[in-house]
Amino acid sequence: MDNLESDSLPTEVILTHPRRSLGSICFDWTPQPGHYLDLQGQTYAVLERRHRYQLKSGRYRLYQISLYVQSAERPQERSLVDGRWVLGDATCRFNAHSELVRCAVNPDGPCSQCRSFEPNNT
Template identity: 70%
Template sequence: MEQESLPTEVILSHPRQTIGSLKLDWNPQPGTYLDVEGETYAVLERHHCYQYKRGKYRLHKIALYVQAAPRPEERSWFQGRWVLGNANCAYSAHSELVRCAVNPDGPCQGCRFFEPTAQ
C-alpha cells in the first residue's frame, strides 16, 4: 500500500516565516534533514493538523518547523537511529540535533575531549 502524499507546510523557526508548501510521501521526524528550493533544513518540530469530516478526524496537513543547517558529515547509528557525532564518546548527547556538550560544533575526529564510553 502506497503512503498518501500529505500537504506539508515548511516554516522557518526564526524568524518565523513560511518557506513553502510541499507534498511529501514520507514523514520527516525531528532531527532529519529536508531540502527545499536548494537549501537544507533540519527539522525541529512536526505538528499534525486534523480536520473533522463525516464524523471522523483525519490528518489534513503537516507543519514542519525547521532551521537552516548543513547536513552533518559525522553520524553514528545508536539504538536504532542516527545521531550526530561519535556515539561511543562519553560526552555524546546521543541526539539528532546536538552533537555533545563540550564540542557541539565538532568535529569529533581529533577532538581533545574524546573519552570512550565504558562498556
C-alpha cells in the same frame, strides 16, 4: 480531500527564524525531527513536526502537517544507534545520542579532534 492519505497531504515547511513559510510540499517520505531536507537549494534541519486534525462525520482526520525547520549543514559525523542516526561519535561518553545535538562539551565538533573525547565504557 477526504480520501487523501496522510503521506500525500501537502506539508507546510516553516522556517523558525526568521519565522516564515517556505511553502507547501508533498513529500514521498516522512521527515521527522533530526532529519535533513533540501529545499530551493538550501539544506534545513527538521526541528519539529506538528499534525492538525479536524472532526468530520464523527471522526478525526488529519488535515494539515507542519514542519518547523532551520537552516543547517548536513553533518559529516554521524553514528547509527538503535536504528537511528545521531550526530557525532556515539562511542564518546559525552555524546548526546541526539539527532539535533552532538554533545555539551563540543557541540560544533568535530569529534575526531575533540580534546575531551572519552570512550563510553558501558
